Amino acid sequence: MKKKSIGISGLAAYLPPYRVWLEDWCNWTGNQWPKTREVIGRSFRVRGPNQSVYTMAATAVMRLITQYDIDPSRVKFLGLGTESSTDNSAGAIIVKGMVDRALIAAGKPPIARSCEVPEFKHACLGGVYGMKGAIRHLALDGAGGQAIVVCADIAEYARGSSGEPTQGAGAIAMLLEEDPKLAEVDLIRAGAASDYRVMDFRKPMLRFCGQDRNETHQVQDFPVFNGKYSTTCYIDETLHALSDMYEKRSLNPIEYMHSLKTVFMHRPYRRMPETGWALAYLFALSSGDAADRAELAAYCYEAGIEPNALLDEMSSKPKVAELASPERLHYEAYPLAMAVFRIFRASRHYRREILDKMALGSDTMLDLGNLYTAALPAWMAAGFEQALDEDRFEVGEEILTLGYGSGDAAEVIPFFMAPDWRAASSKIGFAGAMDHAIDINADQYAALHAGHKAPGLDFLPREEFVIEKVGRSEERQFQDLGIEYYRYVS
């Protein structure tokens, strides 16, 4: 049986307008701007008082339907990937309800009545799992239809925590179908990994107890996390997912890495994907030919490390979950490899092998912070748009995507650029979605962060969903406590 070509035909974005410049934030908080610029980025967005993960998701879906002229009655799968949902029962059906009402009000047909509406949760990987679910749907019972997956999140961290400069908010919707216009997503040639990591980054419900949310009803969703340990988990899990893919495809890791021109990864902040890909490169050198091993040995000698000791460490398969204790959280899983990595980072090869492969869209990403599930698709959207401007992809070219979600799990999925990728990329409109921004000051940031109304922000929404009111009734005859009621502002 011939394998069906299924993948992505379109992408659309929504970002809340409220923007914090990290240089300003450094001045407000006494953090170092040179470090923040190098490690984290330039700015991030904050959700507004009338916004939730559902308003952002539904606005991105409306944009996708409009930009790609989708017939909603053909959409039989609407998946929501998020870790910021505020309803523990309903999920994507909320988004469907909002979009249907706005479509009907505009004289258009609603999304199919027979549409499936799952929500996918696994930290930042929920959107990738949603995309895989949609592809499997299109390959089986949903054949011939279309699917939409929307990834939406609000990444908010407690003030004063190490995660605060990595905040962000936004949503990316993707259209999936057979014979995709943008890129085929090849699940058969993908790799996966998962391992329980206790408390690298979690969101236990206990955090909500005692929150007084009377003013805007927004629940504060600050994670319980251990920054350094979370980066160790990211690196280890992405290495395992890559190994799975190499094995499945009988790839020579270093030859494969050299052959790729573009990589998009989960991006919680600027440095994380660079470090992850660079570690993968060093591991790949270790199983390469004599020249590759000589390159690795050169970095080892400069770092004062015996190459054989590094090779032993690389094959040691450390049990990262055993570092999940207060005494061991700061240990490196691969201490020698990390020391060699710092030498490699300063070498002339680093730009060619690491940074150049992540260049597409990466300047735009400096202004996004962490979008959790939407971080990887946002980078793809920004990257495809830049690739179109610079005519960078060949039809059939392989692009590697690497998703990661704390807790943790990773997915490495190859994309192959479709014949129509240029026309499909021209409709993404990512730069336009970024354009709309309102710079906020320290007081406004403090208010929005605390879930209060911000003084002096008189933004009038247009062509987007807002929360009109939040239910308060807990009567025996009628209950709607905490239910958000939405309006599409046309």
Ligand SMILES: CC(C)(COP(=O)([O-])OP(=O)([O-])OC[C@H]1O[C@@H](n2cnc3c(N)ncnc32)[C@H](O)[C@@H]1OP(=O)([O-])[O-])[C@@H](O)C(=O)NCCC(=O)NCCSC(=O)C[C@@](C)(O)CC(=O)[O-]
């Ligand atoms: C990531 C941390 C821990 C960093 O927190 P930190 O306190 O900035 O850490 P640091 O002090 O160790 O500094 C980091 C780097 O800055 C460098 N540095 C120092 N000074 C300068 C300077 N002047 N110029 C240039 N660089 C400078 C310093 O050398 C170091 O580089 P290294 O060599 O170790 O790579 C923090 O941002 C954090 O806690 N973030 C939140 C957690 C996070 O994002 N983890 C990422 C992996 S987990 C993940 O991606 C999943 C997630 C978070 O998205 C959630 C989900 O899946 O749902």
